[in-house]
Amino acid sequence: MTEPQICVVSGATDGxxxxxxxxxxxxxxxxxxxxxSQKKGMxxxxSLQEASKPVGSIEHIFMPADLSLMRDAARVANEISTLNDKVDTLIxxxxxxxxxxxxxDEGLELNFATNYLSRFVLTMELQELLNRSVAPKVIAVASPGSHPDVINLNDLQMKQKWSGIRAFKQGQFANDLWMLxxxxxxxSWIVSEIFPGLVKSNIFRSAVKLPFPINVAAFVAQLVGLTTEQAAEVPFLCAIAKDDSFRGKALGxxxxxxxxxxxxxxxxxxxxFLNASTDLMNSLFNRS
Structure with a gap:
């Protein structure tokens, strides 16, 4: 019997x-x-166990972590490493x-920490397991090609000049630089960055505090946006692809x-930017 592909999915309790x-x-x-959320995780x-019933007995795993905290990202990567000898797909x-x-409390701007740096840390900490896969895939849900370069390498945490729209754009452009x-x-990896489109998702729950463009996007998304099931189709197709046609691609x-x-x-x-990210990770973990 063929062993199942091992897929790690962050943000897997919602949306x-x-x-x-x-x-x-x-x-x-x-x-x-x-x-x-432990409750949402359970x-x-x-739901995962129910979904896999028709294809056999597969033991899925939930791991709680607050990915705004790099210590949690590193911890959960270590826990994954103790349970598995490889990771085939990281989403x-x-x-x-x-x-x-x-x-x-680690001194990181919340949007930057959650939307970019935790992804970087999780991937770097899992790279040994990814390298053991025949065709490792890393897939990031973001908005590739949509935002300008607003990154100041001397002020990644935006303590000198913060704004909601700039914080959002910085995190999205950070994903572009990093994924490339x-x-x-x-x-040997297959790396893809995906814009899901306007989606009826809880990610907009704080959008009322943001500038006009994002408020408009939030309003439109709730009216005519894709369902989360529809939006999940592209990352799913990238994850199960048998060839490398999505290698290095930005997709919508x-x-x-x-x-x-x-x-x-x-x-x-x-x-x-990669060097700055590595230096930041090393300083957080007291690595030389």
């Missing part, structure tokens, strides 16, 4: 992450679901839109290819 995890369970994959776990779906200037660098530095709804900006494609800019 697109949960819908993607259920689709993967239904396809026969083993899902390791990461989420902040509910998601029951980053956890995300927030916070309209208040908030810094975590990740594909370049790991040519219906698998439409999106274009990265000139700044995102700048290799020096990618490397400078």
């Amino acid at each position: 697109i992450g949960k819908a993607t995890a259920i689709k993967l369970a239904r396809s026969g994959a083993q899902v390791i679901a990461i989420g902040r 509910e998601a776990l029951r 980053h779906s956890a995300g927030i839109i916070c309209g208040d200037p908030v810094w975590t 660098a990740l594909q370049r530095n790991h040519p 709804p219906q698998l439409k290819v999106r274009r990265y900006s000139k700044n995102a494609l700048d290799i020096k800019r990618q490397d400078d």
Whole structure:
């Protein structure tokens, strides 16, 4: 009997992450679901077990973690490493839109920490397990090619100049730089970044505190946006693909290819940002 693919999904207790995890369970994959809420995690776990019944007895796992905290991202990666000898697919779906200037107890701006840095840390801590897969995949749900380069390497936590819209744009553009660098530095991996479209999702629950454009997007999404099940289709298809057709791709709804900006494609800019991210991670974990 073929062993199931091992898929780690962050943000798997709600929204697109949960819908993607259920689709993967239904396809026969083993899902390791990461989420902040223990209650929602248990509910998601029951949904995963139910979804996989037609394809056999598969033991899914829920791991609680607050991914605004890098110590939690590192901890959950370590727990995954103790349970598994490989990871086939890592899907980053956890995300927030916070309209208040908030810094975590690790000194990190909340949007940046949750929407980018935890993804970076989780991937770096799991890279050994990913390398043991025949065709490792890393998939990030973000908005590739949509936002300008607003990153100041000397003020990544935006303590000098914070605004809600800039905090959101910084996290999204950070994913662009990182995912492009990740594909370049790991040519055997299949790295994809996905814009799910406007979605009826809880991510907009704090959008009323943000500037007008995001408030409008939140309003429109609730009226005509995709369901989370519809939005999960593209990350799911990327995860189960048998070939490498999605390698290094930025994709939107219906698998439409999106274009990265000139700044995102700048290799020096990618490397400078990657080095800054690595230095930040090392300082948080007291690594030399």
